[in-house]
Amino acid sequence: MSEQMTAKVDVDLAQPSILSRRNPLRYLMLLGGLAVLVLLPYWIYPPVAMDILCWGLFAISVDLLLGFTGLLSFGHAAFWGGSAYCTGLIATHWGVPFPVAVVGGAVFAMLIAWPIGYLSVRRTGIYFAMVTLAFAQMLYFIANQARDLTGGENGLQGIPRSFFGIELVEEDSFYFYYVGAAMILVGIFIAWRVVNSPFGRVLTAVRDNPARARALGYDVERFKIKAFVISAGLAGLAGGVFAISHQFASLQELMWTTSGKVVLVTVLGGIGTLWGGLVGAGVVVTLEDFLASSGFEGIGLITGSIFVLIVLLFRHGIWGTGRNVLRRYVLDRRKRARD
């Protein structure tokens, strides 16, 4: 008994949410989330708040592939960093308002994602991860070589932050946050829309059983490429806002460690949960900021240990575990109501 099956990433996903589409708790959570978004720069240093949102959308873009399509990209720094540079260059040389520059960066990320996706989606599992990593390393190498354009090791410095005639200097970080947050919100909305669309339904089919999806007439490779390009666009959007926020784009953004960190943030938040990315980013970014300001040297060691701990304790990440707990609670109550 042999069967031709396509290998896939075997991720153990959390149970889907038990809340129905119109459950009031959903709206409550959405409102709560928006409130946090608005209040965040009052609680923490605005640039750090901005970092959380950027990394949050970056992680969501990775989750779109890992959690909803079954593809582990280990080269997403290419889109985040590629867009950071492109956004910076557009803002510097063309003097356009920064949201326009960011959109330019995101489009650039999608443009490079298309051939990369085309060449890598034939591979699955760890091979897909390796091919994407290889392309990201290539881009890193190119950026390092093209010093005239990228500034090489010095990075792209002093990226202007002009917003339709207003120059938002460093002291305006608080106001910048709200413009940046609005852009990130658009990205999150797109991700949510994609996941909850007919296209998203096909993606989960592709993730769970590619052979079955093909037998139904769905072109699995094409769906994967499209998901890859959309994901790259979102990563690019996040990277662009990040570069504008820091007014700086560096090689760090293209490094493989960045690709690794975003996967970590995604796993920490919970694979296949979408919102988990934001929570994971909240944890990692605030932790790094706290450790950096305390002058502690081994930041990587601490975040690494915490990562190991969370993954061991909560197999489905923070959001996924929360969802499972809620599910158990609701089911328990229903059962007790029946008895």
Place this chain on the structure above:
Amino acid sequence: MTGTPLLETRALTKEFRGFRAVSDVDLTVAQGTVHALVGPNGAGKTTLFNLLTGFLTPTSGTVTFDGQDITGRAPEQIAPLGIARSFQITSLFEAMTLREHLELALASPTGMGKQWWRSVTRMATFKDRAMDLLEQVGLADRAGAPASSLAYGQKRALELAIAMALDPKLLLLDEPTAGMGIEDVDRTIALVKQLSAGRTVVFVDHNMHVVGSLADQVTVLQSGQILAEGPYEQVRADERVITAYLGATHE
């Protein structure tokens, strides 16, 4: 219209590193017939199905379907032409509900699956047809349950409904009764009979009771080659077939 071939293979061959799993197979399936493909384990039945549906590319030979040469085309190109298949091992989207399975199959030819900017609730366009199909296979009351919650026999029935959702000209079923108890087997026979009305079916099965009840025509495969062909009674009496079956281990 019995008589005109819907499916034809010519000298179809598949080699795996020099090993011929399917060898020079000339198979003709007439329109409107139910055709059984039998043979011992490893005879090449599933490989043949994979060649017909594009999951494998033949080493040589051709596949003609409905007058079109479809040799070497991909599964997603072949499915829309009107070939639906089921898999030997139950192959579902375990986390999806039954209705979602059918909506996904029904949406496939419409291109709705490409719409990433619209709400997934649009898939409900296919709800009525989906419920009809579930009704036909006796699973309507489970429409909202995930496939993983079904019993084995129910899963196989769901697979039949999914295949029917594609409204195929040719239905390929790889061991639809494998691993079933006698009751489920009889139910499946009745179901396939009902669903195959007016369609062309090729199915693989080891159970001779199933073959005898369903098949107009039987093809016996052994070591990748056609050993015998004809109506059930004739093939069953064939000396070579008897030796092949007695000489081979099978369930």
